[in-house]
Amino acid sequence: MTMAPGRREVLGGLAAAFVGGGTARAAGAPLTLLTNWCAQAEHGGFYQAQASGLYAKAGLNVNLRMGGPQVNAMQLLLAGQCDLALLQPEEAIRAGMRGLPAVAVATTFQKGLAGIMTHPDIHDPGQLRGHPIFISAEGRSSFWPWLKARYGFTDDQAHPYTFNLQPFMFNPQAAMQAFVSSETYAARKQNVPFNFYLLSDLGYPTYGNVLLASRSALQTRKDEIAAFLAASSEGWLQYIYGNGQDGDRAILAANAHMTSDQLAFSRATLKRIAALGTNGASILSMTDAHWMDIHKTLLQSGLITDDPRWRDGYTLSFNGALTARVPS
Structure with missing residues (x-):
């Protein structure tokens, strides 16, 4: 998503084109x-x-x-x-x-369904400072600035999110944006061990x-x-x-x-x-x-x-x- x-x-x-009520649908x-x-x-x-x-x-x-x-x-x-x-x-x-x-x-x-998926050695999101994190365009314009401020991340850590697990699976240092009801399922099916941190549980409203x-x-x-x-x-x-x-x-x-x-x-x-x-x-x-x-x-x-x-x-x-x- x-x-x-x-x-x-x-x-x-x-904004200018639709400043009125928008285009009405047919009765x-x-x-x-x-x-x-x-x-x-x-x-x-x-x-x-x-x-x-x-x-x-x-x-x-x-x-x-x-x-x-x-x-x-x-x-x-x-x-x-x-x-x-x-x-x-x-x-x-x-x-x-x-x-x-x-x-x-x-x-x-x-609450939001997005979170951060990490490898099992990461026990707190703060440990990801300096690690590559795969983030979508939507994430960059919503929760990424909040994550940076809370955990001290930097923009050079953010890498394009590619909608698959491969970059995460083959980079033991990487973390990725994930949805609690989606990518976590794919990881389990492929026997990929992970930890998951729901952003809402971390305090992101x-x-x-x-x-x-x-x-x-x-x-x-x-x-x-x-x-x-x-x-x-x-x-x-x-x-x-x-x-x-x-x-x-x-x-x-x-x-x-x-x-x-x-x-x-x-x-x-x-x-x-x-x-x-x-x-x-x-x-x-x-x-x-x-x-x-x-x-x-x-x-x-x-x-x-x-x-x-x-x-x-x-x-x-x-x-x-x-x-x-x-x-x-």
Whole structure:
């Protein structure tokens, strides 16, 4: 799950063109969610809601559209090619600051899924000073400055992330960005020993897979979006804490490269790390306090300027529509 090259520049160029409400979608069109990768467990609650009939029960016609590394989700959202898109909170904050008509309305995960994978001899991330670390473009514009400040890393340690384990496997000094529910599975399957440090556990505040809506969709399809989020929260409850087989079957049908074994691993991992929140938490909900922590970290890292418009990048108005809670 990575940012398309040049997304920050694209956002800047789009600000003037989409300073209004964005491009509206045709009346009667399906409500379309654009994900940030090929179908996988990290999207499972949405596929569960689709496959188990939760969306249909809510009177919704929903289209789940897969993203990927070459898909610029923000550009497609602003162009009216989808109603909602899975992005990261940094992008919502920057959208607010730039006056782009895109607003975070919910978050899939209460914490980020990214972390640092190291070889077994590394028992604390601070031991990585001077070691090569493979980091994606998205990571460089989000958590990398925070890691540098916290652990004393330098930019010459950052090497391009290549979406495979080979550079890590064959360099005993290297570490790499990884997702707790993805690359760790690949390492286990290849019998590669490792340690993993979830950034959220290290103190990095973020959300994971935030749902952004276009302002045009908020103006014309607000009730549908509220119903979609309510059904999606129930879908995630089923997928992680119930029988998620409907969602798994839908994911496997959509993504020929996915396996049942990986889905089972990822679902168990998301449950283990309490990705949907702690016991009793409202699934998909957000808070002002968490957004303020994210903004503060971006500001201290020098990734944004102090612009009060950042708050325009999210709304808590849909929290009341969310019906599912993490089981106690």
